[in-house]
Amino acid sequence: MAWTTLAPAAALDLKFPEWLLFVVTHDGAGHYDLMPAGWAMQCSLDPPMLAVALHAQRYSLAQIRATGEFGLAFAGLGQHELITWSGTRSGREVDKFAAYPIRHSPGSATGVPLIDGCALAFECRLASELPAGDHVIVTGHIAAAHRAEPPVSKLVNFGGWYAPAVAAPDDVC
Numbered sequence: 001m002a003w004t005t006l007a008p009a010a011a012l013d014l015k016f017p018e019w020l021l022f023v024v025t026h027d028g029a030g031h032y033d034l035m036p037a038g039w040a041m042q043c044s045l046d047p048p049m050l051a052v053a054l055h056a057q058r059y060s061l062a063q064i065r066a067t068g069e070f071g072l073a074f075a076g077l078g079q080h081e082l083i084t085w086s087g088t089r090s091g092r093e094v095d096k097f098a099a100y101p102i103r104h105s106p107g108s109a110t111g112v113p114l115i116d117g118c119a120l121a122f123e124c125r126l127a128s129e130l131p132a133g134d135h136v137i138v139t140g141h142i143a144a145a146h147r148a149e150p151p152v153s154k155l156v157n158f159g160g161w162y163a164p165a166v167a168a169p170d171d172v173c
């Protein structure tokens, strides 16, 4: 087998598909923010924990540090416009929940709201931070987890365009 050697950035452009999640935060005084994030993962089984890499300048990171709480919610089919909109402006400049019709309901364990249209939502309590280049990896204990009813298909990022995560029966291996 032959290999073509690429610059790291060029190779990383080819890493898709990637999950699409929303990082959902609050400031402790009833104001919410959310941003899409692709760099999220489960990082512990027992206790159950999730992690997400946030750029050091993200307003979402400041909110997490202020309250010690954050939500990670898998984006659902139909949320592509909210992904693009909320991923191209900061909660530092715009109150995203006031400027965009984001329907939501209260979480059960934290002050983080559950976003209508997401497939799966986790409420997390901040556990640790790990500096990673220009990002900070934030880990959190899962305090509560919720699945949309009726179930919603998760969205996958193919690198600028999004599609539902559905397996074609003939392609399953």
Ligand SMILES: Cc1cc2nc3c(=O)[nH]c(=O)nc-3n(C[C@H](O)[C@H](O)[C@H](O)COP(=O)(O)O)c2cc1C
Residues within 6 Å of the ligand: 020, 033, 034, 035, 036, 037, 038, 039, 040, 053, 054, 055, 057, 058, 059, 060, 061, 083, 084, 086, 087, 088, 089, 090, 091, 092, 157
């Ligand atoms: C599809 C997509 C995935 C993204 N993934 C991440 C990510 O994993 N980490 C991150 O820090 N920013 C990521 N961003 C950028 C943030 O969502 C964006 O900068 C957002 O405006 C930050 O909002 P905030 O300042 O209100 O926190 C992503 C953006 C898009 C559109």
